[in-house]
Amino acid sequence: MTYETxxxxxxxxxxxxxxxxxxxxxxxxxxxxxxxxTAIRAADLNPDIRxxxxxxxxTAFSAGGNLNEFKKNLSKTxxxxxxxxxxxxxxxxxxxxxxxxxxxxxxGPALGGGTGLVAMCHLAIASxxxxxxxxxxxxxxxxxxxxxxxxxxxxxxxxxxMMLTAEIYSAxxxxxxxxxxxxxxxxxxEMETLKLARQVANFSPLAVQxxxxxxxxxxxxDMMKAFDYLTNLRLVSFMSEDLKEGASAFxxxxxxxxxxx
Numbered sequence: 001m002t003y004e005t006x007x008x009x010x011x012x013x014x015x016x017x018x019x020x021x022x023x024x025x026x027x028x029x030x031x032x033x034x035x036x037x038t039a040i041r042a043a044d045l046n047p048d049i050r051x052x053x054x055x056x057x058x059t060a061f062s063a064g065g066n067l068n069e070f071k072k073n074l075s076k077t078x079x080x081x082x083x084x085x086x087x088x089x090x091x092x093x094x095x096x097x098x099x100x101x102x103x104x105x106x107x108g109p110a111l112g113g114g115t116g117l118v119a120m121c122h123l124a125i126a127s128x129x130x131x132x133x134x135x136x137x138x139x140x141x142x143x144x145x146x147x148x149x150x151x152x153x154x155x156x157x158x159x160x161x162m163m164l165t166a167e168i169y170s171a172x173x174x175x176x177x178x179x180x181x182x183x184x185x186x187x188x189x190e191m192e193t194l195k196l197a198r199q200v201a202n203f204s205p206l207a208v209q210x211x212x213x214x215x216x217x218x219x220x221x222d223m224m225k226a227f228d229y230l231t232n233l234r235l236v237s238f239m240s241e242d243l244k245e246g247a248s249a250f251x252x253x254x255x256x257x258x259x260x261x
Contacts, residue, residue, distance in 0.1 A: 001038070001039075001042070003020075003035045003038075003039065004031055004035065005019065005020055005021055005029065005031050005032035005035050006018060006019060006020055006032065006035050006036065006039055007020045007057065008039050008043075010043075010046075010048075010049065011194075012198075012201075013048060013049060013050040013051065013198075013201040014049070014050070014051045014052075014053060014194065014197045014198065014201055015039075015043035015046070015049045015051070015052045015053070016052075016053045016055065017036065017039045017040065017043070017052065017053065017054050017055075018055050018056065018057050019032060019036075019054075019055070019056045019057060019061070019062055020057045021057075022056070022057040022058025022059070022060070023058075024063070024066075025058070025059075025060035025062070025063035025109065026056040026057065026058070026060050026061065026062045026063060026114075027062065027063050027064060027065060027066040028062060028064060028065055028066065028091075028113040028114070028117075029066045030066075030084075030088075033088055033091045034087075036054075036091055037090055037091050037094065040052060040094050040098060040102070041094070041098075043100060044098040044099060044100045047205075047260065049100060050100060050101075050200065050201035050203075050205050050208070051100065051101050051103060051197040051198070051200045051201045052098075052100050052101065052102050052103065053103050053104075053105050053193055053194075053197055054102060054103070054104050054105065054117060054121060055104070055105035055106075055107055055193070056107055056108060056110075056114075058108070059107075059108045059109075060107075060108040060109045060110075060114075061104075061105075061106045061107055061108050061109060061110035061114050061117075061118070061130065062109075062110055062111075062113065062114030062117060063109060063111055063112070063114060064111045064112025064113035064114050064115075064116075064135070064136075065112055065113050065141070085145075088145060089145050092116060092120055092145050092146060092148075092149065094120070095120035095121065095122070095149065096216045098212075099208075099209040099212055099213070100208075100209075101122045101123060101200050101208060101212070102120070102121040102122050102123070103121055103122070103123045103124070103125070103193060103196060103197050103200070104117065104118045104121035104123070104124040104125070104126075104180070105125055105126075105189060105190070105193040106118055106124060106125070106126035106127060106130040106132070106171070106180060107127050107130065107186070107189055108127065108129060108130055108131075109130065109131045109132075109168075110130060110131070110132050111131070111132065111133055111134075111135050111168065112133075112134060112135050112136050112141075112143065112146075113143075113145075113146055114132075115132045115133060115134060115146065115150060115179065116143065116145065116146025116149055116150060117146075118132060118179055118180060119146065119149035119150045119152070119153040119179060120146075120149045122212070123181055123196060123200070124179065124180040124181055124182075125180065125181060125182045125183075125184060125189065125192055125193050125196060126171040126174065126175070126180040126182070126183050126184075126189075127171060127183075127184065127185070127186040127189045128171050128172070128183050128184065128185055128186060129171065129186050130170075130171040130174070130180075130183075131168050131169065131170065131171070132168070132169050132171070132174040132179055132180070133162065133166065133167055133168035133169050134146075134150065134162045134163050134166060135166050135168065136163075136166065137163065137164065137166045138166045142163075143163060147159070147163075150162065150179075153177070153178045153179050154177045154178050154179060155178075158177060162177075171183045182196075203258075204240075204242040204243075204245075204246060204256070204258045204260070205242075205258060205260040206237075206240055206242045206258075206260045206261065207237065207240075207242060207243075207246075209260075210233050210236060210237055213233060214229075214230055214233055217229060218230060240261060241259055241261040242256075242258050242259060242260065242261065245257060245258065245259070246258075
């Protein structure tokens with residue numbers, strides 16, 4: 001499929017989706033958001049893809065929302081804004097819906113919605129030159145849609161501070177806050193991201209899928225109900241072909257041949 005605002009590549013079992021509006025610092029426009037949804041879902045549905053990398057072209061990961069589109073919202077009716085808003089939230093629901101791990105490769109500034117994208121990804125690795133922050137209040141906006149992901153990444157009190165101060169943080173500070181997992185020199189980012197993606201892709205796709213299911217389904221669930229749900233998932237794992245293959249490969253000192261069944 002051809003995209004207007006993205007680049008899409010597949011290398012072995014890894015899909016790489018690159019926001020490709022570098023002259024605009026890769027904003028989340030209406031078009032790019034829709035294309036991101038399409039590309040992520042397509043990669044997730046491809047049984048040969050076992051990890052998905054999100055990154056940006058040029059010197060920025062994503063500068064967040066597009067101001068020109070925000071201006072157009074001022075003349076729209078409440079119903080128009082409501083239904084358009086429902087569509088825009090679909091992108092940020094994907095982090096809890098896809099069964100293929102999302103990995104953010106933060107090559108530069110990731111501000112506002114860009115920070116939201118990073119927080120949504122299951123793993124995040126950043127260049128030491130990256131900057132992150134919730135800058136919405138500087139423009140009279142509020143980080144509505146991305147709030148759940150950032151809050152979960154950094155915690156309640158830090159989320160409040162990030163939102164109300166609109167500060168921009170270094171990559172190392174973002175790591176301390178929990179927004180990214182690793183920070184590497186810029187010249188190593190692509191290599192280290194691919195290494196991380198391949199590490200995840202080498203595991204049983206069924207086990208990875210069950211891991212994401214277990215994590216997101218039991219989040220906020222009553223603890224006793226969570227035990228019951230996880231016990232059911234455990235049965236699926238224990239009766240899977242992949243577990244038998246993994247155990248055999250370990251005992252035979254060879255690489256497993258996963259089938260995802």
